[in-house]
Amino acid sequence: MLTRRELAVKWAAYALCTLLLMFLRALLLGNMQFWGVLPFLPPVILACVASLEDSLPATVFALAFGVYCDLLLQAPFPCLYTVSFTLAALAALLSKSVLQQGFVRVLALVFLTFLIVNVFNMLFFAAHSGAALLPMLSLCVRETLVSCPLLVCYPLFLLIHRFFTV
Numbered sequence: 166m167l168t169r170r171e172l173a174v175k176w177a178a179y180a181l182c183t184l185l186l187m188f189l190r191a192l193l194l195g196n197m198q199f200w201g202v203l204p205f206l207p208p209v210i211l212a213c214v215a216s217l218e219d220s221l222p223a224t225v226f227a228l229a230f231g232v233y234c235d236l237l238l239q240a241p242f243p244c245l246y247t248v249s250f251t252l253a254a255l256a257a258l259l260s261k262s263v264l265q266q267g268f269v270r271v272l273a274l275v276f277l278t279f280l281i282v283n284v285f286n287m288l289f290f291a292a293h294s295g296a297a298l299l300p301m302l303s304l305c306v307r308e309t310l311v312s313c314p315l316l317v318c319y320p321l322f323l324l325i326h327r328f329f330t331v
Contacts, residue, residue, distance in 0.1 A: 167329060175329040179226065182325060183210050186318050202308045207234050208282060209315045211250050212274035213322040215257035216266065227254030241289045249285050253278040271319050279309040 167175065190206045197203070211230055215223040231247030240246060257274050264270040283305035290296040 171329060175325065176222075176226070178325045178329075179214060179322070182318075182321055183230065186210060186321075190315070199311045200307045202304065202311050204312045204315055205279075205308055206312070206315050206318075207238070207246065207250075208253070208278035209275055209312055209318065210322075211253060212257075212271050212278050213316075213319050215254045216260070216271045216274050217322060217326040220255070220258040220261075223257060224251060224254045227251045241286055241293075245282070245285055249282045250278070253281050256281070268316075268319065271316065272313070275313060275316065276309060279305065279312070283308070 187206060187210075190204070194204060207230065211227055214226050214230075217223075218226065227250040228247060231244075231250035234240075234246035234250070235244055238246065253274070256277055260270055260273055260277070264273060283301075287296075287298070287301045287305070290301060291298065
């Protein structure tokens, strides 16, 4: 069992790693588009942390990270990332009973997180602008596939998790 101080240091390390990765993604990739979409890092970060941590801490991280993303990133409606990231972290609880910890579970959670975020986006755009389903679905699939290589950050989160796991 970790002490309060060790827990604070662990989550500070996760937060620092998250901020560093967001900065590096903006610095190195900027507005580079692949297949007409930008790689999107926040769902990848959430999937990494949610796959490694227990359900309650992962959900709290998802809630805090969702608020952070809602404050800094454009979204079609308020609280998109807060709601979708929290739902994805809760869904990660189910994946832990089906998949063993490792890269396959993180990859599944990345797809699940992107699915949840994009379903909310598609529902919003379909309701407000009557957008066609097929182009939105194509965009969602391309965004997910372009963002999957960002899973190179998983070993960094795994290193933090192993350092603090007794």
